Structures are given as structure tokens and as C-alpha cells.
Amino acid sequence: MTNLVADQDAVRRYLCDDAPDARLMTVRLERTKDEMLDHQNMPLILRSLCEELVAAACILSRMFKFDGAMIIQIKGSGPVTMMVAECSSGGRIRSTAQWGDLTETATFRELLGTGYLAVTIDPKQGERYQGIVPLESNSIEGCINHYFEHSEQLDTRLWLSSGEESVGGLLIQRVPEKGGRPFLENSNWQTLATLADTITKKELSSEAGPLLVYKLFHELNPRGLDPWAIHFGCSCSRERSARAIRALGGQEVKQLFLERQSLQVDCHFCGQVYQYDHADLEWLLSDQPPGPDTLQ
Numbered sequence: 001m002t003n004l005v006a007d008q009d010a011v012r013r014y015l016c017d018d019a020p021d022a023r024l025m026t027v028r029l030e031r032t033k034d035e036m037l038d039h040q041n042m043p044l045i046l047r048s049l050c051e052e053l054v055a056a057a058c059i060l061s062r063m064f065k066f067d068g069a070m071i072i073q074i075k076g077s078g079p080v081t082m083m084v085a086e087c088s089s090g091g092r093i094r095s096t097a098q099w100g101d102l103t104e105t106a107t108f109r110e111l112l113g114t115g116y117l118a119v120t121i122d123p124k125q126g127e128r129y130q131g132i133v134p135l136e137s138n139s140i141e142g143c144i145n146h147y148f149e150h151s152e153q154l155d156t157r158l159w160l161s162s163g164e165e166s167v168g169g170l171l172i173q174r175v176p177e178k179g180g181r182p183f184l185e186n187s188n189w190q191t192l193a194t195l196a197d198t199i200t201k202k203e204l205s206s207e208a209g210p211l212l213v214y215k216l217f218h219e220l221n222p223r224g225l226d227p228w229a230i231h232f233g234c235s236c237s238r239e240r241s242a243r244a245i246r247a248l249g250g251q252e253v254k255q256l257f258l259e260r261q262s263l264q265v266d267c268h269f270c271g272q273v274y275q276y277d278h279a280d281l282e283w284l285l286s287d288q289p290p291g292p293d294t295l296q
């Protein structure tokens with residue numbers, strides 16, 4: 001372990017010289033978690049959930065390594081009807097949610113009710129892939145692990161924790177030997193998972209990174225690979241936001257402009273406000289084909 005710096009918004013991967021059947025990843029977000037959510041005035045309890053969902057999206061984006069966006073969305077029947085987190089292959093994150101009246105002491109189940117979690121791989125080239133699991137767990141961590149059980153062929157477990165200052169995550173994945181043969185039953189993977197279960201939520205949220213990995217797994221000689229930096233940003237634009245107006249249909253849009261001088265679309269992800277006035281009407285009513293990015 002050469003790099004012990006832990007205070008950077010990044011995803012990191014590790015290999016253990018003495019546990020070749022496992023791969024480790026950590027994510028830690030500090031500055032970016034505030035940048036992406038400060039303007040959204042979310043109740044604290046929901047904010048923590050969004051932070052964990054983004055941390056999971058960062059890990060999954062790095063794990064699948066493709067050129068495009070990793071999107072994790074939860075749809076629920078409780079006061080929180082929707083949560084979404086996105087991480088691009090360039091390490092750009094954003095998140096938002098829709099919610100009604102809720103109490104800060106509500107449980108995960110009370111907040112979300114029944115619904116599903118969808119993991120979408122949206123590559124710049126090629127087809128979208130989506131995997132869906134019903135909401136049957138009591139945490140974001142539980143939902144993602146449930147998803148892994150259903151869709152990931154390799155044994156994979158994720159731990160997540162959101163704290164006041166930062167959010168952290170740890171992933172352990174069992175990898176096959178070269179040639180695809182699985183390692184023996186009594187593998188180091190199980191040792192790593194057992195050790196990971198001893199982390200406290202506080203440790204994970206504040207220390208996820210090389211120091212924590214070294215502290216937990218030093219007997220297996222973990223080696224950190226280059227960190228992958230994460231930053232907050234939004235892919236919204238005036239053109240994309242106009243789709244929300246176009247979706248209303250021509251008649252409705254004309255009617256709205258008879259009643260007011262301008263229409264406004266707010267981007268919930270970043271807080272950007274787009275205004276459209278009468279001069280934009282012709283363009284708004286024109287039949288423009290939708291662009292490749294449909295997540296707005």
C-alpha cells in the first residue's frame with residue numbers, strides 16, 4: 001500500500017496478493033455529496049438514502065467499465081415515490097428524488113413502501129441494459145445486494161454507510177481463476193466478507209478508502225490501484241429540458257402561452273432554471289426527434 005490518502009472523492013480498486021480470488025473496491029464521497037444535494041432541500045433521512053444510492057452507482061459504474069451512464073432508480077409507493085442516482089463513465093454524478101410528507105424517524109420501508117429497484121446500463125453506443133428487482137430489503141445496501149444475488153454471476157457484496165461528513169462504500173467480489181474455474185470452496189473471499197462484516201457504519205462512512213482496507217485486510221496484503229476521481233455535474237441542457245414542455249402536446253403548450261409570458265423548467269438534479277418565451281414557441285412546437293439522453 002503506497003497511497004494512504006483517504007480524503008478524496010473517488011472509487012478505488014484493490015487486489016490482495018494473498019487473496020487472488022477476491023477483488024475489493026471502495027468509494028468515498030465528501031465534497032461531491034454536498035454539491036449534488038445541497039440545493040435540493042431534501043429531508044435529511046432521504047438525503048442519506050440518495051447519498052448511498054449514488055455511492056452504489058459509482059461502484060457499479062466502475063465495476064462494469066463501459067462508456068456511458070450507470071443509472072440506479074427506485075420507484076416506491078410510500079411518501080418517497082422516486083429516487084435516482086447516476087454515475088457516468090467519466091465519474092460525473094448526480095441524484096434527485098420525489099417525495100411528499102415524511103417524518104425523519106421513518107424506516108426505509110415506511111418511506112418507500114413497495115416498488116422496485118432498476119439498474120440501467122446506458123452505453124453511448126449500443127443497447128441499454130436494465131435489471132429490475134422488487135424492493136424487499138430495509139436499506140439501499142440490502143436492495144443492491146438483492147440485485148447482485150439475482151443478476152451477478154460472481155458472488156458480490158456491498159456495504160454502504162452515509163455519515164454527516166461523508167458517505168462510504170465497500171464492495172467485495174469473488175473472482176474466478178484464469179480460465180473461468182472457481183476457486184476452492186474454502187476461499188479467502190469468505191474471510192474477506194467476514195472481516196468486512198465487522199466494520200461499523202461510522203468507520204465505513206468516514207474512512208472508506210485505503211486506510212480502512214489496510215486496517216481490515218492487512219494480513220492479505222491489499223494493494224491499491226489508481227483512484228478514479230468522482231465529480232458532481234449535470235447533463236441537462238436547454239434543448240433536453242424543452243422535452244418536458246413538448247411532452248404536454250402542441251395544443252396544451254399554445255394554451256399555456258396564451259395565459260403567460262413564459263414557461264419555466266427546473267432541473268431537479270442541479271437547480272438550473274430554463275425559461276422559454278413566445279419567441280421559442282415555434283421551435284417548441286416543431287417536431288424534433290428526441291436525443292439519445294432520455295433521463296431528465
Ligand SMILES: [Zn+2]
Nearest residue numbers: 234236267270
Ligand atoms: Zn441539470
